[in-house]
Structure formats: structure tokens, C-alpha cells
Amino acid sequence: MLDPSLCHRPISQWLEIKSAIATWLMTPILVVLPLLFLIFLPWIVPRFRWKRLWSGFGTLLLVTYFSAQFPLTTAVANKGLVAFIPPDRGQTADAIVILGRGEAFRNSRVKVAANLWESQRAPLIFASGSGDGTEIVNKLERIGIPSEALNEEHCSQTTKENALFTASVLQPQGINRIILVTDPPHMLRSLLTFRNVGFEVIPHKSPVPHLTQSRKAMMMIYEYMGLVKYGLNGELAPQNMAQQQQPQIVGQRLEVKG
Incomplete structure (x- = not known):
């Protein structure tokens, strides 16, 4: 199994930043009021320089926010x-790998994975x-x-860690x-990231559950931000697994229970 200490780390700074951005953007009053302030303040304060520039910038941001x-x-x-x-052309594989995305996404992914397994596409799921691995396995059982x-791991906090931790367990087998x-929306970044750590990947998309429009918009923003971040870090091009920073492993099978 993976080093248990990996499951008890503080939340990464990247996740904290994403969570803060999501909370802000999904609370319209926290976005609209500051932008209105930016638009009208230059015209209220005497001798405020670059009035048209600041107001125009605020207006552009406000239009962009509502357009999104x-x-x-x-x-x-x-x-x-x-x-x-x-496209998934129906090839068989060594394993079916399900990525967690929170409770709202679990049932559809469990159903998709079970159908793939029952179709004998792969012998292992x-x-x-984090927060999903054990729950998904329990639902499948x-x-x-x-x-x-x-099998499962419930320590990864990011897509990059999904790939690294999965590779650390499955590739030695x-x-x-x-x-x-x-x-x-998550598939492109996931596909490139899992290829990056040495997997041959057959993508199989699972449906998105019913979400509010603001939540859908945030998913798109997350993914484009993630693609840019991973791309700048060189984490989307295929590499040798030996070049990756691998988590410490104890044994080859993770604890499914407990």
C-alpha cells in the first residue's frame, strides 16, 4: 500500500487557491460589488487619474463574469x-481506473465502471x-x-497525484x-497526465450529473487553469516513470477497508 502518511497531509496550496477562487466566483455579490466599485469610484473621487481606463477595465471584467x-x-x-x-473503440485493458470527483459524480462513475467490467473490458477496477477511492469501491461491492x-487509493488530492499514486500501485503489477x-471536461487533462506517467490510456467518459450553471462554469475554469498550470510545469508530455517523483510504497496492494 502507499505510505499512510500520504493520506494525512494538509491540503495543498493549489487546492486552497482553487477553493478560494470558486467560493468567490460562485458568490455573485462578492464579485459584482467590487467591480461596480471599480467602475464608479474613479468618477466619484476628484482628480482620480485614468478614469476611463479603470472604469473600462471594471466594465470588461463585469461583462466577462456574466458572459461566463x-x-x-x-x-x-x-x-x-x-x-x-x-474515442473508446472497445479495446480490452489491464485495468479500469476511476477518478474521484466528489459525491455528486460517484454513482454515474460506478455504473460506467461496472458496465465496463461486466463487458470483460478489464479484470480489475x-x-x-481522496474522499472517493474507498467510497467508490464500497459502492461497486x-x-x-x-x-x-x-482496489483503490484514497490519498491523492490532485489529478497529478491520481496518476502518480495509481502508477505506483499498478505499474509494478x-x-x-x-x-x-x-x-x-476533466478527461483531456487526465488523459495527458496519465500518459505522462507511462500509461497507455483508453479514455471512457462518464456523464456529468445535473449541476447549477455556475458550477458548470467553474468546472470549465478549473480545467483551463489546470491545463495551463500542468502544461507550464511540463506535466502533460509523455515521460519515463523513473523521472517522476514517486510516492513511497509499502507492498503492492492498498488497504480497501478501514
């Missing part, structure tokens, strides 16, 4: 994320994600998937070709 909430904007952003994902066909299950 439109369903058409979200649809176009999603189209850009899925345009380069290759592996769940990855409850619908009749045998425990010997299930000779598992290299995987069917990767996640939602369409």
Missing part, C-alpha cells in the same frame, strides 16, 4: 476540452482520489463486483494499459 455564466459559453468551453479526446477485482473513467 451563459449556457452557450459553457458549451463552447466544454467543446474545446473534448475536441481532442480519442481501481478507484483513485454493493452492486455485486467481487472484492478481488477491486505489470498493469500498463488502462481504461480511464472521468467526466468529459
Whole structure:
């Protein structure tokens, strides 16, 4: 199993920043009031320099914020994320890997993974994600998937850690070709990240549950931010696993229970 200390780390700074941005952007009054202040303050304060510039900048941000909430904007952003994902042509693999995305996404992913396993696409289902790995495995067991066909890790906090921790457990067992299950917006970054650590990846998209429009918009923002961050860090191009910073492993099988 993975070093247990990996499951008891503080939340990463990147996740804290994303959470703060999400809280701010999904609370309209916290966005609109400061922008209105930015737009009108230069005209209230005497001798304020660059009035038109500041007001114009605030107006642009306000229009951008509301435009991002439109369903058409979200649809176009999603189209850009899925345009380069290759189709699943039905090949068999060594394992099915499910990425956690929170409680709202679990049931659909469990159903998709169970259908893939029952279709004999792969003999093993592996769940990855802090707060999700164990829950997904438990749900799969409850619908009749045998425990010997299930494994998980519940320590990873990011997509990069999903890939690294999954590789650290599965690749020593000779598992290299995987069917990767996640939602369409998350798939491109996940596909490139898992390739980066040496997996041959067959992408298989799971449906997005019903979400508010603001939550959908935040998903798009997250993914584009993630692609830029991972790209700048060189984490999207294929590399040798030996070059990656690998987590410490104890044994080869993770604890599924407890």
C-alpha cells in the first residue's frame, strides 16, 4: 500500500487557491460589488487619474463574469476540452481506473465502471482520489463486483497525484494499459497526465450529473487553469516513470477497508 502518511497531509496550496477562487466566483455579490466599485469610484473621487481606463477595465471584467455564466459559453468551453479526446473503440485493458470527483459524480462513475467490467473490458477496477477511492469501491461491492477485482487509493488530492499514486500501485503489477473513467471536461487533462506517467490510456467518459450553471462554469475554469498550470510545469508530455517523483510504497496492494 502507499505510505499512510500520504493520506494525512494538509491540503495543498493549489487546492486552497482553487477553493478560494470558486467560493468567490460562485458568490455573485462578492464579485459584482467590487467591480461596480471599480467602475464608479474613479468618477466619484476628484482628480482620480485614468478614469476611463479603470472604469473600462471594471466594465470588461463585469461583462466577462456574466458572459461566463451563459449556457452557450459553457458549451463552447466544454467543446474545446473534448475536441481532442480519442474515442473508446472497445479495446480490452489491464485495468479500469476511476477518478474521484466528489459525491455528486460517484454513482454515474460506478455504473460506467461496472458496465465496463461486466463487458470483460478489464479484470480489475481501481478507484483513485481522496474522499472517493474507498467510497467508490464500497459502492461497486454493493452492486455485486467481487472484492478481488477491486482496489483503490484514497490519498491523492490532485489529478497529478491520481496518476502518480495509481502508477505506483499498478505499474509494478505489470498493469500498463488502462481504461480511464472521468467526466468529459476533466478527461483531456487526465488523459495527458496519465500518459505522462507511462500509461497507455483508453479514455471512457462518464456523464456529468445535473449541476447549477455556475458550477458548470467553474468546472470549465478549473480545467483551463489546470491545463495551463500542468502544461507550464511540463506535466502533460509523455515521460519515463523513473523521472517522476514517486510516492513511497509499502507492498503492492492498498488497504480497501478501514
